[in-house]
Amino acid sequence: MxxxxxxxxxxxxxxxxxxxxxxxxxxxxxxxxxxxxxxxxxxxxxxxxxxxxxxxxxxxxxxxxxxxxxxxxxxxxxxxxxxxxxxxxxxxxxxxxxxxxxxxxQHPWFKDAIQHPHGLYRDYYLWANAKEDGYPNNWGSFFGGSVWSIDPGTTDQYYFHLFDRHMPDLxxxxxxxxxxxxxxxxxxxxxxxxxxxxxxxxxxxxxxxxxxxxxxxxxxxxxxxxxxxxxxxxxxxxxxxxxxxxxxxxxxxxxxxxxxxxxxxxxxxxxxxxxxxxxxxxxxxxxxxxxxxxxxxxxxxxxxxxxxxxxxxxxxxxxxxxxxxxxxxxxxxxxxxxxxxxxxxxxxxxxxxxxxxxxxxxxxxxxxxxxxxxxxxxxxxxxxxxxxxxxxxxxxxxxxxxxxxxxxxxxxxxxxxxxxxxxxxxxxxxxxxxxxxxxxxxxxxxxxxxxxxxxxxxxxxxxxxxxxxxxxxKKTELFTDGIEIIENTSKGVFQFTRQLGRSVAVVTCNLTDQSLDIPQIPAAHLQMVEGEVRPSGDMMTYGPWAFTIKHVLEE
Missing domain, CATH: 3.20.20.80 (Glycosidases)
Incomplete structure (x- = not known):
């Protein structure tokens, strides 16, 4: 189910x-x-x-x-x-x-870990001893600097924080x-x-x-x-x-x-x-x-x-x-x-x-x-x-x-x-x-x-x-349950096909500020178009950021 x-x-x-x-x-x-x-x-x-x-x-x-x-x-x-x-x-x-x-x-667990180095909550967090030349290791925090900060309590250990120093890792x-x-x-x-x-x-x-x-x-x-x-x-x-x-x-x-x-x-x-x-x-x-x-x-x-x-x-x-x-x-x-x-x-x-x-x-x-x-x-x-x-x-x-x-x-x-x-x-x-x-x-x-x-x-x-x-x-069955194939298109064009049983839709998008010529999709009817789209021989010219949703007609 x-x-x-x-x-x-x-x-x-x-x-x-x-x-x-x-x-x-x-x-x-x-x-x-x-x-x-x-x-x-x-x-x-x-x-x-x-x-x-x-x-x-x-x-x-x-x-x-x-x-x-x-x-x-x-x-x-x-x-x-x-x-x-x-x-x-x-x-x-x-x-x-x-x-x-x-x-x-400021969580009670960390406060207790600071106050009681041998208590239950000390092991809720990650600690290490410093090396002679500095921090326990040279790993960097996503928020800048080291992942290590000195114990604000009574020990010489460092605690680990991948993010801000006020956010110790569990x-x-x-x-x-x-x-x-x-x-x-x-x-x-x-x-x-x-x-x-x-x-x-x-x-x-x-x-x-x-x-x-x-x-x-x-x-x-x-x-x-x-x-x-x-x-x-x-x-x-x-x-x-x-x-x-x-x-x-x-x-x-x-x-x-x-x-x-x-x-x-x-x-x-x-x-x-x-x-x-x-x-x-x-x-x-x-x-x-x-x-x-x-x-x-x-x-x-x-x-x-x-x-x-x-x-x-x-x-x-x-x-x-x-x-x-x-x-x-x-x-x-x-x-x-x-x-x-x-x-x-x-x-x-x-x-x-x-x-x-x-x-x-x-x-x-x-x-x-x-x-x-x-x-x-x-x-x-x-x-x-x-x-x-x-x-x-x-x-x-x-x-x-x-x-x-x-x-x-x-x-x-x-x-x-x-x-x-x-x-x-x-x-x-x-x-x-x-x-x-x-x-x-x-x-x-x-x-x-x-x-x-x-x-x-x-x-x-x-x-x-x-x-x-x-x-x-998006909530229709085709776009919820259908399979997807992203097409191999020319630069600037994003095109994909959604298919569910015999129902097929092709979404074509010009993701640029320029007009682009894109091959026409045979045997298709237009469901939605936004922007300037016009035929040009066996191609379709899509204006800047124009897009279409086309349903391929069933045989």
Whole structure:
């Protein structure tokens, strides 16, 4: 029997930024409840919430200090229970973010580990002794610097943190940790949630701490080979997921595996392995720096979509998962710049956003739409590098100025590529204060493009209206269950075929600012066309970002 989540359209909500109901500048659970009718009208069937647990907010909720309570800035447990109830009444589902690799340093477990070096909770975390010449090893943190910080207590040991130093990693090798995390998950399942997004699960096993990165340097360096996708990950994951399904057989387990290859996606989601139902990888998006400056890190240089690279990558993912699981389809999330800032055409903004959505979401897989994507929201613009609260930004900014870039040019790069500006308040109505998000100054403020739900609701040609049409089409049997073949086309063209029995559709997209000639599809009738498309001999000329959906006539 097919799982309920196979035909879902997921909407990712960053709770702090969706709707503020109590006018304190921070979005909240009651605000989400108020907007359920909007989500329903859009065609959304499942919402995924970023963390709402009690947190010091060092990393916007991914540093959890109490998994059993709701951060008071977001609401109460009663609010969450009401949200679950209201969603279920509407036939919708709720997925909660589950932070399993680390906690906050304010969590009682870590506080006890500091106070009692020989106590039970010390082994809930990862510790090592320093080498004579410095840290325990030269592994680098994703947030900059070393993965090691000195014990703030009475010992000379160092604790491991793959992310911020205020977010110590848990020791999943300890069965007590595994039991504790299972109890937390059980608690939320019993509350009635429908699924979990397993944050950073690929990091719950680490290599031998005595192993340095062999690079003739003690300077910290990112070394995923030592703390991602190691054998223990699947061992722990298999046990954890089996125990969850014993409690709730139809739970949807969505894994986040940012660096997973197509082969690893297959392993993590293979039904026989009993692990995730579907897995997110950042490697499904392929881009390239427009004009690379070799004297600067590529991380914040402006990028463009690598169409040919993405064809190959998506074809590889689809091939590996064809008889295994559904790929996860997304353009944006809280960890990257928004689609409209990252890949949209400067000259054909609206048409390119419609085309990109069509090109991805009608493929075989589960769409995840990041809040505000459906109206074309862009990243906020920040004024100073310190606004990003990110050490890597400060380092990039200094290097750029040293290479002769102006402040404005450097900030433009940062604002178009960094993840934080992608978390601005939802733009509901530009006629209201702060676009209807809040009467109070938002927790994350900045300037951005003037788009809103109120205007697009009534415009049949708007991006919002198109998303409604696209989602409705996505839910049809052909685009939910059909097989997929990504065609070998000329540069700039993305074309794929969906087939279910004798029903066949071909989606053809021009992903460029130029007109392209594309071979005609014989014996086909047009279901949808957007942009300029005209016959040219035995070819069809597709204008910039034009696309068609054609059904091949049955013989």
């Amino acid at each position: 097919e799982s309920w989540h196979a035909n879902q359209v997921i909407y990712q909500i960053y709770p702090k930024s969706f709707q503020d109901s109590n006018e304190d500048g921070v979005g909240d659970i009651q605000g989400i409840i108020q907007r359920i009718p909007y989500l329903k009208s859009l065609g959304i069937t499942t919402i995924w919430l970023n963390p709402i647990y009690v947190s010091p907010q060092i990393d916007n909720g991914y540093d959890v200090s109490n998994y059993y309570a709701i951060d008071e800035t977001l609401g109460s447990m009663a609010d969450v229970e009401l949200l679950i109830k209201r969603l279920h009444i509407e036939g919708m589902h709720l997925i909660m973010d589950f932070v399993m690799n680390h906690t906050s340093d 020791n999943w090798h300890n069965p007590e940790v595994r039991n504790s995390m299972l109890e937390i998950a059980k608690y939320w399942i019993e509350k009635g949630i429908d699924g979990l997004r397993l944050d950073a699960f690929i990091h719950i096993d680490k290599a031998n701490f005595n192993q340095d990165v062999p690079n003739d340097s003690n300077k910290p360096v990112i070394a995923e080979e030592f703390y991602a996708h190691l054998p223990g990950v699947q061992t722990y994951l298999k046990q954890f997921c089996a125990q969850l399904r014993a409690i709730k057989p139809d739970i949807f387990i969505l894994g986040e595996a940012a660096s997973a290859s197509p082969e690893l996606l297959m392993e993590y989601s293979r039904p026989a392995n009993g692990e995730c139902d579907a897995v997110i990888t950042f490697k499904s998006l392929v881009d390239k720096v427009e004009n690379p400056d070799i004297k600067l890190p590529t991380s914040f240089q402006l990028k463009q979509l690598d169409i040919e690279g993405m064809k190959r990558q998506l074809a590889a993912i689809e091939t590996k998962l064809a008889d295994v699981s559904l790929p996860v389809l997304y353009w944006s999330n809280h960890d990257m710049a928004r689609l409209a800032s990252r890949y949209a055409s400067k000259c054909y903004r609206l048409q390119s956003l419609k085309c990109l959505a069509t090109m991805l979401y009608l493929q075989r897989g589960i769409p995840i739409i990041y809040y505000g994507e459906e109206i074309g929201m862009q990243n906020l613009s920040q004024e100073q590098p310190t606004d990003f609260c990110d050490q890597t930004v400060i380092e990039f900014y200094k290097q750029a100025l040293k290479q002769g870039y102006s402040h404005d040019d450097t900030m433009r790069m940062l604002n178009h590529t960094h993840k934080l500006p992608a978390r601005g308040g939802m733009q509901w109505d530009l006629q209201q204060t702060n676009a209807g998000f809040s009467e109070h100054v938002p927790w994350l403020d900045g300037t951005t493009i003037a788009v809103d739900v109120a205007t697009e609701q009534t415009d049949p040609h708007s991006l919002l209206s198109y998303y409604r049409t696209l989602i409705k089409l």
